[in-house]
Structure formats: C-alpha cells, structure tokens
Amino acid sequence: MQSRELVIIGAGPAGLSAAVEARRLGIKDVLVIDREPEPGGILKQCIHTGFGLHVFNEELTGPEYAERFIREAENLGVEIMLDTMVIELSADKRIVAVNNREGLMEIQAKAIILAMGCRERTRGAINIPGFRPAGIFTAGTAQRFVNIEGYMPGREIVILGSGDIGLIMARRLTLEGAKVKCVVEIMPYSNGLTRNIVQCLEDYDIPLLLKHTVVNIHGRKRVEGVTIAEVDENMKPIMSTAKFVPCDTLLLSVGLIPENELSRMAEITIDEATGGPVVNQRMETSVPGIFACGNVLHVHDLVDYVTREAELAARGAASYLADGGKKYEYVPVSTGSGLRYVLPQRINADAMTDSRQNFFMRSVRPMNKARLIIESEKGVIKSKAMRHVKPSEMISIQLGRDEVIGIKMLRFSLQEEGDGVERDG
Amino acid sequence: MADVVIIGGGVVGCMIARELSRYQLKIVLLEKEDDVASGTSKANSAIIHAGYDAKPGTLKAKLNVRGNPLFDKICSELDVPFKRIGSLVVALTDEELKALDELLERGKINGVPGLEIINRERLFKMEPNINKEAKAALYAPTAGIICPYELTIALAENACQNGVEIRLNSPVVDIKVENERMLSVITPGEIIHTRYVVNAAGLFADEISKMAGAEEYSITPRKGEYLIFDRRFGGIVSKVIFPTPTKISKGILVCPTVDGNFFIGPNSNDVQEKDDVAVTQKGIEEIVNGARRLVPDLPMRHVIASFAGLRAVSNTDDFVIEASKKVKGFVNVGGIQSPGLSSAPAIAEMVIEILKEEGLELKVKSDYNPERPQIFKFRHLSSEEKKELIRQKPAYGRVICRCETVTEGEIIDAIRRPVGARSLDAVKRRTRAGMGRCQGGFCSPRVVEILARELGISPLEVTKCGYGSEILKGRTKEFIETGGVAGAK
Numbered sequence: 001m002q003s004r005e006l007v008i009i010g011a012g013p014a015g016l017s018a019a020v021e022a023r024r025l026g027i028k029d030v031l032v033i034d035r036e037p038e039p040g041g042i043l044k045q046c047i048h049t050g051f052g053l054h055v056f057n058e059e060l061t062g063p064e065y066a067e068r069f070i071r072e073a074e075n076l077g078v079e080i081m082l083d084t085m086v087i088e089l090s091a092d093k094r095i096v097a098v099n100n101r102e103g104l105m106e107i108q109a110k111a112i113i114l115a116m117g118c119r120e121r122t123r124g125a126i127n128i129p130g131f132r133p134a135g136i137f138t139a140g141t142a143q144r145f146v147n148i149e150g151y152m153p154g155r156e157i158v159i160l161g162s163g164d165i166g167l168i169m170a171r172r173l174t175l176e177g178a179k180v181k182c183v184v185e186i187m188p189y190s191n192g193l194t195r196n197i198v199q200c201l202e203d204y205d206i207p208l209l210l211k212h213t214v215v216n217i218h219g220r221k222r223v224e225g226v227t228i229a230e231v232d233e234n235m236k237p238i239m240s241t242a243k244f245v246p247c248d249t250l251l252l253s254v255g256l257i258p259e260n261e262l263s264r265m266a267e268i269t270i271d272e273a274t275g276g277p278v279v280n281q282r283m284e285t286s287v288p289g290i291f292a293c294g295n296v297l298h299v300h301d302l303v304d305y306v307t308r309e310a311e312l313a314a315r316g317a318a319s320y321l322a323d324g325g326k327k328y329e330y331v332p333v334s335t336g337s338g339l340r341y342v343l344p345q346r347i348n349a350d351a352m353t354d355s356r357q358n359f360f361m362r363s364v365r366p367m368n369k370a371r372l373i374i375e376s377e378k379g380v381i382k383s384k385a386m387r388h389v390k391p392s393e394m395i396s397i398q399l400g401r402d403e404v405i406g407i408k409m410l411r412f413s414l415q416e417e418g419d420g421v422e423r424d425g
Numbered sequence: 426m427a428d429v430v431i432i433g434g435g436v437v438g439c440m441i442a443r444e445l446s447r448y449q450l451k452i453v454l455l456e457k458e459d460d461v462a463s464g465t466s467k468a469n470s471a472i473i474h475a476g477y478d479a480k481p482g483t484l485k486a487k488l489n490v491r492g493n494p495l496f497d498k499i500c501s502e503l504d505v506p507f508k509r510i511g512s513l514v515v516a517l518t519d520e521e522l523k524a525l526d527e528l529l530e531r532g533k534i535n536g537v538p539g540l541e542i543i544n545r546e547r548l549f550k551m552e553p554n555i556n557k558e559a560k561a562a563l564y565a566p567t568a569g570i571i572c573p574y575e576l577t578i579a580l581a582e583n584a585c586q587n588g589v590e591i592r593l594n595s596p597v598v599d600i601k602v603e604n605e606r607m608l609s610v611i612t613p614g615e616i617i618h619t620r621y622v623v624n625a626a627g628l629f630a631d632e633i634s635k636m637a638g639a640e641e642y643s644i645t646p647r648k649g650e651y652l653i654f655d656r657r658f659g660g661i662v663s664k665v666i667f668p669t670p671t672k673i674s675k676g677i678l679v680c681p682t683v684d685g686n687f688f689i690g691p692n693s694n695d696v697q698e699k700d701d702v703a704v705t706q707k708g709i710e711e712i713v714n715g716a717r718r719l720v721p722d723l724p725m726r727h728v729i730a731s732f733a734g735l736r737a738v739s740n741t742d743d744f745v746i747e748a749s750k751k752v753k754g755f756v757n758v759g760g761i762q763s764p765g766l767s768s769a770p771a772i773a774e775m776v777i778e779i780l781k782e783e784g785l786e787l788k789v790k791s792d793y794n795p796e797r798p799q800i801f802k803f804r805h806l807s808s809e810e811k812k813e814l815i816r817q818k819p820a821y822g823r824v825i826c827r828c829e830t831v832t833e834g835e836i837i838d839a840i841r842r843p844v845g846a847r848s849l850d851a852v853k854r855r856t857r858a859g860m861g862r863c864q865g866g867f868c869s870p871r872v873v874e875i876l877a878r879e880l881g882i883s884p885l886e887v888t889k890c891g892y893g894s895e896i897l898k899g900r901t902k903e904f905i906e907t908g909g910v911a912g913a914k
Contacts, residue, residue: 035827085824096808100822100833103815104808122864124653124730129706132732134889134896138866145870151884151897155904177904220700221893237706248898264657
C-alpha cells in the first residue's frame with residue numbers, strides 16, 4: 001500500500017488544471033492517474049480551435065490547450081502515471097489501480113480529486129429501431145478514428161443530434177472529403193453552441209433538420225441508409241413525413257453522461273439532474289476529502305470553465321488537507337423553475353476558499369429574454385437580466401461572500417420575460 | 426473423407442460436435458458466418474428452462490427436462506458461468522391463477538422437480554419490485570440463466586481441441602447424394618466427402634434438408650426483440666420472471682443475465698426474412714408495456730442496447746430430430762426454437778443415438794479432454810490472482826474496455842484461442858469488451874488496433890461481423906484525393 005497526499009483521477013483538462021493549481025498551492029505530493037497512454041484526455045482529439053479564450057485570451061486547439069498544462073505540470077513536479085486504470089475507489093480514499101508495468105497497486109490518499117470526464121450516450125440509450133450493422137459511431141469515437149488513428153469512419157454521413165462534437169465532426173469529415181448529408185435534431189432548437197452551428201454547418205451548407213429524428217437504420221452488414229421523420233410536439237415521429245436518406249454511416253451526438261462508476265463505488269451522493277456528484281462551495285463531494293471537477297461533475301461546453309472549476313477543486317483539496325476535514329454546516333442551494341440544475345448544490349460561506357463563489361446552471365429551454373433570480377429565505381438577493389439563454393450554453397454567475405453570509409437557503413430560478421407568459425419547464 | 430459433417434455452428438451444432446469429439450471420428454463443422462453462435466444462439470432469452478411449459482409427450486418436453494440437469498457438469502467442465510436462479514410465472518388475474526394450476530400439472534407430468542405455487546407474501550419477499558397486483562406465482566427452482574454465445578463458443582473451442590475441424594465463412598452451397606446415400610457437402614471453398622451429415626442449420630435447416638433431397642418441412646422466422654439495461658440495475662429481479670404464458674409464447678419477461686445486467690423481452694412476431702433482426706419502434710413499445718405488467722418501475726433511462734433474435738419455428742410445432750428416410754446418412758435437427766438451448770445437451774445425446782442406429786461406429790478416444798484451455802476473466806479474479814497474472818503476463822494489466830474491465834490480455838487470448846475471434850463482435854462475445862454502458866465507444870478503436878496487429882491485417886480490413894461489415898472506410902485524405910464522394914469510384 002502506497003500513501004499519497006493528493007491523487008487526481010484523470011489527466012484531461014480538469015485533472016491537469018487541478019494538479020497544476022495544487023502544486024502552486026504548495027501540495028508537495030500530487031499524483032495524477034490516467035488510463036490513456038498520453039495525458040490530455042479528450043482534448044487530444046479536439047484538433048479544432050476555440051479553446052482558451054477565457055483562460056489564456058487566445059484561441060488554441062485542444063492539444064495546444066492541454067500541452068500548456070502538461071508542460072506546467074511537468075515543471076512543477078507533478079507525477080503523472082499513464083496507461084493506468086483505477087478499478088476501485090472506496091469512501092476511505094483507498095484506490096486500486098492497475099497497469100502492465102507495476103501490476104495491481106493499492107494507494108491510500110489523504111485527498112482525492114475526481115476528474116474522469118464523461119462518456120457519450122449511445123444508440124441503446126435512445127432506442128433507435130433498425131438493424132445493428134457496422135457504420136454506427138458516437139461522434140467522439142469517430143473523432144478519435146479520424147484525428148488520432150487517421151481513418152475515415154465513412155463517406156456519406158448522417159449525424160443524429162446537434163451536440164457540439166457532432167457539429168465539429170460534420171465540418172471535420174467534410175474537410176476530409178466525406179459528404180455530410182444532414183444533421184438531424186429531435187428538439188426544436190440545437191443542442192450545440194451557436195458558434196458551432198454557424199462555423200460547422202452553415203459555412204458548409206450542411207442542413208440542420210430541427211424537430212426530426214432517425215426512425216430506422218437500414219443495412220445488414222454496413223449501414224445503407226437511415227429513415228428520418230419529423231416529430232410532433234410530444235417528440236413522437238410523424239410517419240407520413242418519413243423519408244429514406246442513403247448513407248454508409250450514422251454518427252450519434254445525443255448527449256454526454258458524467259462517468260461516475262468510481263464515485264458510486266465510493267458511495268458518493270449523485271445529483272440526478274447533473275449526473276455528477278453533489279458538491280459544496282469547494283467542489284467537495286458528500287465524502288469529505290473527495291473532490292470533483294470537470295465533466296465528471298457536470299457536462300461543460302467550454303474547457304475554460306473546466307479549468308476554473310478544477311482550480312477551485314484544488315483549492316478545496318488544499319484547504320481540506322490544511323483543516324484536516326473540519327465539519328461544516330451547509331446551506332442548501334436549490335433549483336427553481338426555468339433551470340435544470342444549479343451547482344454547487346450546497347455552500348458554507350465561512351468555508352469559501354475564494355471571496356466570490358461561482359454558480360453554474362443550465363436553463364430548461366431556450367429563452368430570448370429572461371431574468372435570473374436568486375433568493376434567500378429573506379427574499380430576492382440578486383437578479384440579472386439575460387438574453388438568448390439556451391440549454392446548451394451554461395450560465396454562470398458569481399456571488400460575493402458578503403451576499404451569502406448568514407443566509408439559510410439559496411434558490412435560483414429563471415423567468416422568461418417579454419411575452420408576459422411564464423411557462424414552466 | 427469425413428465421417429460426419431455438421432452444418433451449423435449454433436449451440437446445437439457445437440453441442441453435437443463436442444459430444445461426437447469423444448469418439449474416433451473425423452468431424453467437420455461448417456458455419457456460414459465468421460464466428461460460431463452468429464444466429465439464433467447469440468440472441469435469445471438465455472434461459473435454461475425448468476421444463477413445465479412444453480406439451481407433455483413432445484420432444485420439447487422430453488429433451489428440456491432431460492437437458493436441464495446436464496448443464497451443471499457441462500458448464501463446470503467448460504468453465505462457463507451458469508446460475509440456477511429459479512423462475513417465477515406470475516399470475517395477475519384470477520384467470521391466470523387457474524392457468525398456473527394447469528402449468529403445475531403439466532410440469533409434474535413432464536417430470537419437472539421442485540415445482541410449487543407460492544403465495545403473494547412469499548413472492549414479494551423473493552421479488553420486492555414485482556407488480557403489487559400479483560396474486561401468486563409458479564416457482565421452478567431448477568430454471569437457470571447462462572450466456573448462450575459463451576456456451577456455444579466454449580463448446581466449439583473444446584470440440585476443436587478434441588479434433589473437430591471448424592470451418593467458418595463456409596456456407597453450404599450444395600449437397601450431393603448418390604444411390605440415396607450421403608456423398609458430399611460442397612462449400613465455396615471445398616468438396617467434403619462424408620458418410621453422415623447432421624443438419625443443425627437453424628433458421629436454414631429447411632433449405633439444407635431440401636438441398637439434400639431429404640424430408641421437406643418449413644422453418645418460419647419468429648422475431649423476438651429485447652432491451653438490455655445497465656448493470657447498475659441488475660438487481661431489479663433475482664429470478665427469471667415470466668408472465669402467465671399464452672398459446673404462442675412464454676410471454677415478455679424480466680430476467681437477470683449471468684453477467685449482472687437484466688433484460689426485458691421478447692415479443693413474438695412472425696417475419697418474412699431469415700435475416701430480419703431489425704428492432705422496431707412498435708416492438709420496443711410492446712416489450713416495455715409487457716414488462717411493465719411484471720415490474721412496473723423500469724429504469725428506462727438506463728437501457729444500454731436493444732437487439733432482436735429469430736426463433737426457428739417448424740411447421741410441425743415440435744423439434745424435428747430424425748434420420749432421413751429418403752437420404753441414408755442425413756440427420757435433421759431442425760425447428761429448434763425454445764426450449765432449444767435448454768434441450769441442447771439432450772438433443773446431442775439423441776442425435777448420437779440416431780447416428781449409431783444409422784450405422785456410425787463409435788469408438789471412444791483415449792485422449793478426449795472435456796475441459797477447454799483455461800480462460801482468465803480479469804474482473805472476476807481476486808487481488809492476489811490479478812497481481813500474479815499480471816506478473817506472468819503483463820498484457821493483463823492493461824484495461825482496454827473500461828466499462829466491463831476487460832484487459833488487453835483477454836482480448837489477445839480471445840483472438841489466439843481455438844476458434845479465435847476474427848471480428849469486433851467476436852471479441853465482444855468472448856470478452857465482453859464493448860458490451861457495457863458505453864457500448865464500445867471508448868474501446869472499439871483500441872480493439873480494432875489489437876485485432877489488426879494480432880491478425881497481421883490493416884485496420885481497414887477489421888470487420889464488425891465478417892466480410893462486408895468493415896468498420897472503417899479509408900484513410901484520412903483518401904477521399905479528398907479521389908475528389909470526394911462525387912468523384913469516388
């Protein structure tokens with residue numbers, strides 16, 4: 001059994017950012033474990049630009065963004081153990097990891113930061129009828145084949161779902177000479193960032209079919225085509241609108257799911273709305289001394305926010321290591337109408353590591369004009385007008401310590417403004 | 426010159442091959458797909474039935490009841506997981522209650538041990554998630570669950586070790602008969618002279634029988650669709666949960682799998698084509714509604730895959746297991762629908778008796794080995810065993826499939842074993858890599874790489890399930906050079 005001060009599980013943007021911050025804060029022994037042979041996580045395959053606008057005030061590619069943190073981690077003496085899989089995690093912060101060099105390792109950590117990222121929703125999760133031939137890929141798997149392995153998953157492609165990875169892949173595959181026939185989205189609005197709709201679809205004349213879905217997959221051995229159809233208000237396909245689209249490949253970009261199998265093993269409380277752990281103001285889970293950040297906590301649309309959140313988790317871990325796990329009382333943060341979730345889910349103003357606390361949330365539906373309202377038991381403590389709110393674009397707002405000190409509850413809600421009618425999501 | 430050619434590498438063909446491999450015979454097994462267990466044997470309810478369901482006096486009833494107790498020994502010899510978890514037929518109405526009594530009676534006539542009708546209290550104690558309207562259930566303690574393709578693969582491996590020649594990608598295109606005796610079986614690659622043919626061709630057994638000029642019967646494909654759920658919810662039921670059966674089907678069930686998941690299904694619809702394994706929207710709704718009658722609260726957000734399988738239903742409504750009277754040496758083993766898997770060991774015994782009666786001489790081999798080569802499943806080993814295995818074979822320390830914790834060592838072994846994996850699906854069936862909640866999203870590129878390396882082929886040649894199902898279409902830049910899709914050849 002090895003003893004380590006801070007173990008970070010995952011060397012993607014969250015894990016690397018947390019490691020760098022932890023070292024800067026003076027934690028001497030920082031070990032990062034990652035299952036891949038190279039650090040950087042999913043950024044390794046994100047060769048498009050758009051990373052780093054907030055953190056570096058520059059537009060970097062994914063590998064470039066990762067590279068900055070990898071180099072910084074190396075300079076600061078962070079130990080990164082690669083090609084190593086954590087297979088067990090317990091609430092007493094014991095880790096079992098395995099690789100083909102050291103074999104099976106048991107590690108006792110004083111503090112742990114979870115940064116395992118997320119996985120893609122699959123065909124099974126959305127129950128697309130039809131055959132099960134070759135040629136059905138999640139967008140991220142296709143991205144890996146193209147950008148890392150150097151292979152094309154197909155020539156004539158239909159993309160189901162307008163998540164960001166799907167949009168990015170529509171452009172990428174087009175640039176590689178494939179024909180992307182359309183992107184099909186079941187919702188009446190896109191699930192990707194507006195800039196990706198413009199730069200990845202509109203610029204290449206790739207049609208985005210809203211309120212449509214794939215109702216059948218054809219082909220015994222390889223995809224030969226898909227049937228797409230419009231859906232009604234209840235998202236049920238209208239079969240009279242069904243039409244066959246010949247293609248050899250179907251890409252799925254239908255959502256991401258935080259990978260919390262290890263968290264569940266450690267009996268960490270999971271928030272059904274985010275799919276990730278319930279955390280406090282310093283990104284600490286329900287198990288003291290285990291922190292979480294990045295896509296394992298909730299799915300982000302910008303890596304810059306992941307870095308900021310990971311740094312907060314590192315400060316949390318540092319304060320935990322310093323205060324030895326002092327017990328705090330928490331104020332619940334609840335999600336009101338118009339919002340799908342708010343994070344962190346509970347706070348203690350006295351234990352805030354920063355003078356201002358970031359809150360992240362997502363709306364339940366797009367709203368042109370809306371007002372974000374923050375209430376305590378005493379009434380509204382803050383409100384903010386917002387424009388062009390979309391579920392795919394995370395909302396972030398800060399509260400100062402002075403605004404939350406002494407309160408007994410916090411409640412966030414989002415009210416649509418303009419048409420005077422409030423619809424409940 | 427072969428003594429026996431077995432047509433079909435499903436559970437029945439492979440079980441017969443293994444049983445015959447005890448004797449001094451030259452046996453060839455022909456399978457048209459790129460792996461054994463590629464048809465009905467890979468997509469069914471994976472249950473070893475107790476045997477109360479079939480009509481007394483039928484082969485189905487007799488062979489099911491005879492086959493069930495044979496599984497303990499076979500599975501322990503082959504190191505295949507088998508769990509005798511028991512089954513419950515749940516009655517929700519007074520009418521169904523009466524049907525339970527009939528089933529119990531039928532089971533007694535068929536000779537099924539341990540059957541009893543249990544009351545609500547006992548039922549809810551056994552299965553707290555069952556519909557609260559349940560009135561009683563028929564409990565059959567001898568029913569079990571198994572992984573049907575794992576069993577089939579293990580049988581094929583063991584048969585192969587004991588000298589059976591297994592030819593994959595070998596569809597039978599013609600059968601030659603001379604003077605009403607078997608002469609040869611022809612595949613695209615060879616002509617195999619043989620004295621005996623066992624027709625275990627599943628859905629295609631009618632066509633094979635016709636090809637040989639033997640007795641005519643027809644096989645109708647009857648589709649069953651399934652949904653399989655995340656392992657996290659595997660504990661929703663602990664036993665095989667059936668509704669009270671109807672005339673045509675045992676109904677839509679809720680059932681744990683031997684790997685810790687659970688599934689719902691199957692429905693039962695006749696289809697036109699013998700390769701129509703498409704899942705339908707209607708079918709999914711049908712099985713969800715059916716399963717909700719048994720377990721109202723299903724975690725629908727945690728479905729990980731849907732699939733469909735085809736039952737090989739004969740027009741005789743029973744198994745067709747007999748020596749042809751028209752072609753000497755040709756034995757039909759057709760119409761093996763449920764309880765075919767449960768009956769498979771007894772079917773093999775019966776076929777060997779038939780072959781003996783038909784004049785096949787059976788001399789026992791001295792070196793027959795009933796055990797297949799040792800197989801390591803990393804996720805099931807203790808810490809000490811894991812450490813030791815990695816020390817000896819470091820590839821077992823590299824996890825490739827994170828959802829099911831499958832290591833590189835297991836994937837390499839699956840490729841190198843007898844009847845080794847040649848495709849992504851074949852690796853999946855042998856190791857579970859790609860069978861978890863991410864459905865191969867993370868591991869499939871790595872499995873493609875390992876298959877290409879081990880087989881000495883390009884990743885472009887790696888398939889999902891044999892020729893025509895290549896995973897990748899080309900190198901990057903390749904389509905640009907040929908002018909993209911418009912100018913592509």
